[in-house]
Amino acid sequence: MNSEQTLYEWIDLYAKGKLPADETVALEQRMHTDSEFRHKVEQQLKLIKALHEYGERRELKTNLDDIHAELEKETPVVPIHKTTGSTWKKYWPMTAVAASVALISIVGTLFMTRDLETKQTAYYKELRRNVDQIKKSQSIMMKDIAATKEKGKILPGNYAGTGFLISANGYLATSYHVVKDADSIYIENSTYGSFKASVVSSDPANDVSILKIDSIRLIGAIPFTIAKVEANLAEDVYTLGFPREDIVFGEGSVSALTGYKQNPNAYQISVPVNPGNSGGPLLNNKGDLIGMISGIQTETTGAAFAIKSTKLLNVIDSVKTDSLLVPLILPKQNSLKNSSRVQQVKQWTDYVFIVRIYKNN
Amino acid sequence: MDELIVSEIRKKNEVVLRELYKMHFPMVMNLVCSNSGTEQEAKDIYQEAVIAFYERVQQEHFRLTCRIKTFLYAICRRLWLKRLSEKKRFHGNIDETETFLQIDDVMLDMDEREKQFSQMSKALDGLGEPCRSIIEDFYIRDLSMEAIRDKFGYTNADNAKNQKYKCLQRLKKLFFENT
Numbered sequence: 341m342n343s344e345q346t347l348y349e350w351i352d353l354y355a356k357g358k359l360p361a362d363e364t365v366a367l368e369q370r371m372h373t374d375s376e377f378r379h380k381v382e383q384q385l386k387l388i389k390a391l392h393e394y395g396e397r398r399e400l401k402t403n404l405d406d407i408h409a410e411l412e413k414e415t416p417v418v419p420i421h422k423t424t425g426s427t428w429k430k431y432w433p434m435t436a437v438a439a440s441v442a443l444i445s446i447v448g449t450l451f452m453t454r455d456l457e458t459k460q461t462a463y464y465k466e467l468r469r470n471v472d473q474i475k476k477s478q479s480i481m482m483k484d485i486a487a488t489k490e491k492g493k494i495l496p497g498n499y500a501g502t503g504f505l506i507s508a509n510g511y512l513a514t515s516y517h518v519v520k521d522a523d524s525i526y527i528e529n530s531t532y533g534s535f536k537a538s539v540v541s542s543d544p545a546n547d548v549s550i551l552k553i554d555s556i557r558l559i560g561a562i563p564f565t566i567a568k569v570e571a572n573l574a575e576d577v578y579t580l581g582f583p584r585e586d587i588v589f590g591e592g593s594v595s596a597l598t599g600y601k602q603n604p605n606a607y608q609i610s611v612p613v614n615p616g617n618s619g620g621p622l623l624n625n626k627g628d629l630i631g632m633i634s635g636i637q638t639e640t641t642g643a644a645f646a647i648k649s650t651k652l653l654n655v656i657d658s659v660k661t662d663s664l665l666v667p668l669i670l671p672k673q674n675s676l677k678n679s680s681r682v683q684q685v686k687q688w689t690d691y692v693f694i695v696r697i698y699k700n701n
Numbered sequence: 702m703d704e705l706i707v708s709e710i711r712k713k714n715e716v717v718l719r720e721l722y723k724m725h726f727p728m729v730m731n732l733v734c735s736n737s738g739t740e741q742e743a744k745d746i747y748q749e750a751v752i753a754f755y756e757r758v759q760q761e762h763f764r765l766t767c768r769i770k771t772f773l774y775a776i777c778r779r780l781w782l783k784r785l786s787e788k789k790r791f792h793g794n795i796d797e798t799e800t801f802l803q804i805d806d807v808m809l810d811m812d813e814r815e816k817q818f819s820q821m822s823k824a825l826d827g828l829g830e831p832c833r834s835i836i837e838d839f840y841i842r843d844l845s846m847e848a849i850r851d852k853f854g855y856t857n858a859d860n861a862k863n864q865k866y867k868c869l870q871r872l873k874k875l876f877f878e879n880t
Contacts, residue, residue: 408717
């Protein structure tokens with residue numbers, strides 16, 4: 341046993357407090373004087389202390405583990421917040437709030453959009469209703485002239501278009517759609533009163549019908565001619581017609597030399613026309629007939645159409661070749677060309693008639 | 702009540718320790734589990750806190766400055782915040798909390814002790830048998846050299862002492878070289 345080992349034995353005993361009192365004093369005294377010795381002893385004591393504490397702590401740990409196991413056995417500890425520590429468990433309230441916000445936003449947006457849409461739909465419907473009305477008006481205008489079943493049902497005999505004299509011996513021109521399906525036709529104006537008329541000839545393709553006043557009665561020379569040449573673009577034109585019970589004047593220009601869907605037999609005109617104007621004469625500055633109002637385009641404002649007078653003449657020619665009891669003699673001279681428009685119109689009103697269609701069902 | 706517990710624990714009364722442990726565990730469990738921890742983590746830090754308390758009570762100069770519950774809670778809270786910040790889940794300043802309990806001292810002490818504990822554990826692991834058992838028997842379990850001699854079958858006590866001396870030398874080297 342060397343000196344170092346002896347020293348260790350001493351220190352062991354000292355650490356355990358089992359060193360005899362005199363030796364303890366000697367040891368401590370030596371520690372005071374010999375710093376190297378003291379360091380050695382202290383290191384040794386520290387090691388022993390660490391060992392000791394290690395032992396105690398280890399024991400304590402096992403002890404606590406035992407207690408914990410026991411604790412788990414007798415009362416399973418239920419945490420107030422039963423969490424597993426997962427992110428979800430921690431953040432679910434926030435997630436829920438976020439989800440609610442998202443949901444509310446979505447639903448809110450949906451509601452709002454729906455509201456918006458309803459409004460738009462309403463607007464659209466309204467528009468459609470307008471369109472419907474226009475369509476209706478157009479069809480009324482057409483049907484007036486054409487006297488459709490529906491109209492006939494509602495107001496038998498109360499649909500009207502416009503027509504005008506093309507010869508002094510009682511021939512009139514009007515739109516085919518005005519008089520088609522008619523059971524009986526009466527023409528009327530303030531100058532001459534009312535006459536019964538019948539269809540002499542029709543050209544559905546060009547929407548032209550020729551009527552004849554049944555009671556032959558000479559009216560006198562007609563002061564205008566039917567133009568044999570086409571009108572020019574931008575030419576000033578006017579019309580007379582019966583969109584209501586009274587004759588109505590309307591003016592504008594020739595806006596195109598073709599009609600609806602590039603129909604070469606018609607003009608597009610910027611004359612305000614309404615249902616009832618169908619069959620009305622379209623006149624130029626001289627008071628000559630250059631066309632006959634036939635319809636309007638619903639989607640476009642200020643776009644009306646008129647059959648060209650040249651086409652009208654073609655139709656009249658084809659009628660003339662048929663055997664007519666009364667010859668159709670077209671006017672040859674225009675006595676209006678130097679008159680003012682007011683004078684022209686004053687004269688013209690005598691030759692424009694409201695065409696009433698009666699239908700029996 | 703708390704004084705009684707302290708004095709009993711100072712006497713290493715296991716029953717009192719047991720009751721103390723059971724009394725406050727639910728609180729810590731709630732603290733941890735409601736702050737994104739698991740029951741296992743709650744157990745770990747609670748045991749650390751109880752050990753800290755236990756060891757502190759053993760110190761002669763220990764005086765209870767607040768209720769045991771408060772003490773345990775403060776330590777657990779601090780420990781948990783530390784764990785969270787290690788997990789990058791807590792970004793507050795841990796040191797600013799609960800300075801009035803001198804928790805900082807406790808924490809430092811705990812760190813020190815924990816470090817020493819793991820060091821010793823490592824050193825003992827490196828020692829190997831039978832050295833480890835001899836050292837543990839003598840220094841921790843406080844057995845006499847005679848008992849150790851008998852246990853390990855040494856022919857006389859001097860042989861056992863010699864062996865113990867050698868083991869201690871090695872342990873000393875292992876323990877301090879890591880310090």
